[in-house]
Amino acid sequence: MITLPNECYHEIFNNLRYNYKNLFSCALVNRQWCKFIIPILWSEPEYYFRDTRIIRICLLTLNAEEQASLIPFNINFPSHPKPLFEYTSYITSVDGNLSEGIKNWFPYNIYSCELGNAVKSSLIAMFLRTCKNLKHFYLDEIICNPIILEYFYNNTTVTSIDFRSKSKSIDGLVNILYKKSTLTSLNFKSIQLGTNGMKILLETLDKNTSLNSLGFGGKWIGTEEGKIRK
Numbered sequence: 001m002i003t004l005p006n007e008c009y010h011e012i013f014n015n016l017r018y019n020y021k022n023l024f025s026c027a028l029v030n031r032q033w034c035k036f037i038i039p040i041l042w043s044e045p046e047y048y049f050r051d052t053r054i055i056r057i058c059l060l061t062l063n064a065e066e067q068a069s070l071i072p073f074n075i076n077f078p079s080h081p082k083p084l085f086e087y088t089s090y091i092t093s094v095d096g097n098l099s100e101g102i103k104n105w106f107p108y109n110i111y112s113c114e115l116g117n118a119v120k121s122s123l124i125a126m127f128l129r130t131c132k133n134l135k136h137f138y139l140d141e142i143i144c145n146p147i148i149l150e151y152f153y154n155n156t157t158v159t160s161i162d163f164r165s166k167s168k169s170i171d172g173l174v175n176i177l178y179k180k181s182t183l184t185s186l187n188f189k190s191i192q193l194g195t196n197g198m199k200i201l202l203e204t205l206d207k208n209t210s211l212n213s214l215g216f217g218g219k220w221i222g223t224e225e226g227k228i229r230k
Contacts, residue, residue: 009036017043042090043133049097055105056080058123061088061130065147066122073115086130093136094127095162121145128155138189139173140164148172153179160185170197174204177211187215 013033016023017040027037048054056078067077102119103111127134128151137158149172152158159182163173170193176183193201205214 006036009033013037013040016040038085038087039090042087043092045091045097046093046095047097049095049101050104051101052105055101057083057087058126059105059119061086062122062126063129066126066129069122069147070118073118075119088127088130089132091127091131092133094124094131094134095136095138098123098138117141121148124148125151128152128158132157134158136160136162138162138164141169145172149175152176155180156182159183160187162187162189164189165191165193165201170200174200177204177208181210183210185213185215186211187213188217190217 009032013023013026013036016026020041023037023041027034027041045054060078060080060083062077099116099120102116102123106115124137124139125145125147127137128148134155134157137160139161140163153176158180161176161183163186165173165188177186191198205211
């Protein structure tokens with residue numbers, strides 16, 4: 001029997017990347033196939049961030065520093081062994097579904113916004129630390145977390161951010177726009193900055209030289225033909 005080159009396996013499985021059920025079944029065939037498929041399955045979790053099993057695996061990946069910030073909340077972390085794969089290293093996109101997954105992971109009578117934001121901050125810090133090809137991120141007021149900001153400054157792969165902005169988060173965004181030269185796309189899902197905050201934002205955007213695409217609530221201003229598009 002002729003053995004296929006690794007490139008062929010990757011091409012075949014990549015064509016199934018959105019057929020999650022069949023792709024997962026293929027991952028159970030043998031170790032070799034599994035090594036090809038796991039990176040594909042984890043590259044764009046999106047809606048699957050709502051799955052508590054995904055959140056559990058992500059929590060198992062937190063390091064001591066990321067766990068330490070959650071100590072005041074007396075969270076019982078999963079006691080399972082460390083995952084066989086470095087699953088989060090394959091993630092390329094983190095969106096708003098992460099917040100829903102965190103809510104789902106906690107019993108309804110325990111969850112609070114403060115608790116959810118604390119866990120989200122630790123998970124985002126972990127993603128920025130472990131994801132090797134992270135391209136897209138969804139951020140909100142937790143951008144004020146100094147640990148997250150430091151990871152963002154050092155990250156060289158993120159090129160696109162969806163941002164839900166409030167006045168208290170403007171300083172974090174301004175710092176990123178000043179210091180992160182790899183950021184080329186910024187989309188504001190909503191803006192609640194007030195007059196002073198908006199002035200600061202516009203002044204910062206005026207000085208930024210790396211962005212080539214800017215979106216406001218679904219409307220985009222891009223470099224292509226200088227047009228505004230939906």
